[in-house]
Amino acid sequence: MCESDIKKMLASVDVAIDGPRPWDIQVHNDKLYGRVLRFANLGLGEAYMEGWWDCKALDQFFCKVLRGGLERRFRFTLPVLLELVSYLFRNLQSPDRAHMVAVHHYDFGNDVFEAMLDTSMQYSCAFWQGVDTLEAAQRQKMDMICRKLLLRPGMRVLDIGCGWGGLGRYMAREYGVSVTGVTVSSAQAQYARDHSKGLDVRWLLQDYRSLTGTYDRLVSVGMFEHVGHKNYAVFMDKARSLLARDGLFLLHTIGSNEPHHSVDPWIEKYIFKNGILPSISLLGKCAEGRFVMEDWHNFGADYDKTLVCWANNFIRGRKEGRFQCSELQSRMFLYYLLSCAGAFRARDLQLWQLVLSPGGVAGGYARP
Template sequence: MSHLTNKQDTRFSENSDLHNLATELLAKADIRINGSRPWDIQLKSPGVIDRALSEGNLGLGEAYMDGHWDAEELDEFFSRLLRAHLDAEIRPSRLILHALRAKLANLQSFKRAWQVGETHYDLGNDFYAAMLDRRMTYTCGYWRNATTLDEAQEAKLDLICRKLELKPGMRILDIGCGWGSFMAYAAEHYGVECVGITISQEQTDYGKQLMKQGLPVEFRLQDYREVSESFDAIVSIGMFEHVGRRNHREYMEVAHRCLKDGGMFLLHTIGKNVRESTPDPWIDKYIFPNGDLPSIGQIGDAAGGLFVTEDLHNFGADYDKTLMAWYANFEKAWPQFYDRFGERFYRMWRYYLLSCAAAFRARDIQLWQWVLSKQGILGGYQRLSE
């Protein structure tokens, strides 16, 4: 796109004052309106700046889905924006009700908890198979010694098995088991039996294929609050983000109830840097309904008196690489899904994957693995050398 003059730029905003304000804010992130660099924002229609300033990421994201603006390197656009903390400078008054709703209502109640399965995880197993690794692992990979997505995901699964010190014959509970990648890996390589629970019908149907292969894994279409059996170890990989702050304590109580004495519980979750924050309104509306990222303090409060924290490991920067690998797979496979989902879905999914990659790149959000025990491990927990 040719570089536009400042006079031409102003026709893409509601008024010159808004344009000047946006120009000043974006300059802090070294982003230019209609600039020539790949991370610069390109305005295609009027009103984008007004929507962004008045509605925050909700307005910015919807304008992108509508095709009203673009950036060649959308991930780098957001990384720069977040590193400059521009999101903290824009507090739209229109989102006050969204913030109050997130703090006061139980958006992850038993009835509402199933919404994310229907909206997000049930898009189609073929769609996720095209985007993810060969085991269909929809969580952060571990890239320390990995060069491919498959290697990173297997390294993550093995890391979890080793942290839990799994041994043949153990019975494991997987809370939020997804497509069963952990259960299949643990059963194949460590000789354990697994029970996985999910709120996605598509994931449950996929799990039946694994069960037909003779693996000792069981899929249940079930809410975590309904589980009451005892297990030698518990794992939860990328599910706690859907629990919600009003349910954190109950979640930990369920894990405590189901974990045998002497066993360990590994919690793998995305987390935020601050305790008091509001879920992103665009992500909440279009990607993960009722999601709520926890802080370290909130997890600590929920586990207090129930668990001893044996280990806490942050490898959030690895999620940037994971999301970019998913994005590359998504772009490659997109032609086969265009007729099913359409252009607006494509722009929505691109916005989701690349903006989230940017958030991890900017260290705005984290990925933690907690190792918890009920009474503390005598002599202390021996952290892996990795």
């Protein structure tokens, strides 16, 4: 494969080199083609960060590339194979490595995330049905979670991977429940503590595997992507041990259309260290024998709009001086947000909410 082959491949999905349309790419360094051939998306992403190429609409570019299946042509480059070997033979999400994603990404700086996210600091897919602002869509998502969990005042709720505490605060304030949240990010834990005055909440800085106690409801939003396939059974066993016999567990996770044992090398290196996405079969297998599947809801198309909002907020926040970052870091964040938006738009990625119960809801479960 050579430069001309890459140009033909892009042309097959209606993308031109140095073309006039927003999704066409502008190449500033001809070494880009060799870098992509050798390192696939790792090379493509690093070249973008370094200014070797540009695109006015990265989300549209990636949507076209993924819908056309072009990424499959570069699946077995050396970096991808090395990443696969690591995931197959090592537990990259072991307890002593669990903090790595926090240090690498979530502790990047609360000022960045305050500028990028809504006021509740929700770093997960919003639910856009019938609303048109990020603030309203995230509030609607939180309320949908509460209604799916059939929350009642006085219940004890455990939030595994609580982030900056926005969902826990909402549950405690709006539904009168007692919330315990756990995170491996010191920056997130401190933010949650600083913004929870007067609420029945507590925040723990620890790994989920060390949790004890019994809770009426469990919720985990955007954390399962960091668990790793070698730990799925451990995670589900721990969740089952923490949940009351008549409890409910809502699991909110990005999902893949087919099983993978490694993650995109660029995402792994620059964004979510040691992360991996579950598939339908892997999720089903780890739930079998532990839970009854009460509900499975896919609203992955909503993540496209959420990510585009975050990208626009990031651009605006940097322009207004709400945070400081280098040009390379700025391009890294935008590549991450908009490439993921394109992946959800192409339906290459999904967003699932599962409702699980230990022994089945008497009379059946009806999604509120």
